[in-house]
Amino acid sequence: MTSQSWRVYGYSALITIYLCSVVFFSMNSSPHPNQKNGNVERFAEFANFRNTRFRGFTSRTNIRWCNGLKYLKTDVSSHMITTVPTPQSTIKVMPIDESKNNAEYQITGLTALASFPGSGNTWLRYLLQQATGILTGSVYKDYGLLKTGFPAENVRNNSVLLVKTHEFGPKAWEPFTKVILLVRDPEKAILAEFNRQSGGHIGFAAPDRYKRTKGKYWQQFVLKSLKMWEATNLSWARDFTGSIKVVFYEDLVGNLESTLRGILNFLEFPIDENLLSCTLLRREGVFRRKKRFLNFDPFTASLRAMIREKKLAVYKYLESLK
Incomplete structure (x- = not known):
């Protein structure tokens, strides 16, 4: 009976650790909307979407205009x-x-x-x-x-x-x-x-x-x-x-x-x-x-x-x- 209880506790601990790991890595791999270095992309077929970064350009793009x-x-x-x-x-x-x-x-x-x-x-x-x-x-x-x-x-x-x-x-x-x-x-x-x-x-x-x-x-x-x-x-x-x-x-x-x-x-x-x-x-x-x-x-x-x-x-x- 004791060994069965330890086995249940062991399985529960493993499952808990697994779920915590999934949540942890998901939070760190999904860019936050305000994250400066995030690379958020919605639909691969469309270049135009609301976001702080756009495919093909970066937020540091700085054009040197000849005049204002x-x-x-x-x-x-x-x-x-x-x-x-x-x-x-x-x-x-x-x-x-x-x-x-x-x-x-x-x-x-x-x-x-x-x-x-x-x-x-x-x-x-x-x-x-x-x-x-x-x-x-x-x-x-x-x-x-x-x-x-x-x-x-x-x-x-x-x-x-x-x-x-x-x-x-x-x-x-x-x-x-x-x-x-x-x-x-x-x-x-x-x-x-x-x-x-x-x-x-x-x-x-x-x-x-x-x-x-x-x-x-x-x-x-x-x-x-x-x-x-x-x-x-x-x-x-x-x-x-x-x-x-x-x-x-x-x-x-x-x-x-x-x-x-x-x-x-x-x-x-x-x-x-x-x-x-x-x-x-x-x-x-x-x-x-x-x-x-x-x-x-x-x-x-x-x-x-x-x-x-x-x-x-x-x-x-x-x-x-x-």
Whole structure:
């Protein structure tokens, strides 16, 4: 009887120790909402969520702006008009003429910055904010971008230089009188968007995601994205009734100064040569995804042939508009 009692006590003690260990390790492995070094992640497929840290960026991200960022002068309600000061750690690489107050410049109408996701929209917004000192808006509210250089997320009026959108169709066009259509090679844009959905704005998809469900998941993603890439570009190019400027991502990479000048002229925004020079020196910023080479080709021969066919047809039409 005594031995049975000791056996019961022994089992009880082991179970108690086990349960305490589980609770202890769970508390220490689960990051607290206010924990500075915690890496909280909700849904792997979505890059935008409320949290103190965002995939692809860190809380220490500090952009060196060429000048303080401002909204444009406008007649929208005063609570929308604020000044975003340049961080104290910013070091100007050359003298900036502070007497030029581009915030007094007022844009007539509203300009869209339209593109298929993964085409370099965020990078171009960064470049334009550097070159003008004026904030850019968006039809979305990306919390990662909101905290890392784009405080005018979800602002869509003429207090901003232009408004980012990936939408198309009559309702999407309605607010705009102009559009800058940013176009990128579909193969690279699709890869960039796949990486963004899995790894945030500057992260990468894990190699095994391409092989998920024996490659069917990736193949379906490519086919769906290619259809959307074609529809986005041709819809704006053919059916939008306002002024349009087509900008190829490859031109931004290969001939940045000339391309930026063309965009600013299209916006009818006065070019500040000092700000433009500063922008060229800081062209990379933190919003361009670094190159990564996979040890396999994610595109099959049939997928690549389909992409090439669509690209040739769309580029041919877009080139006729330039």
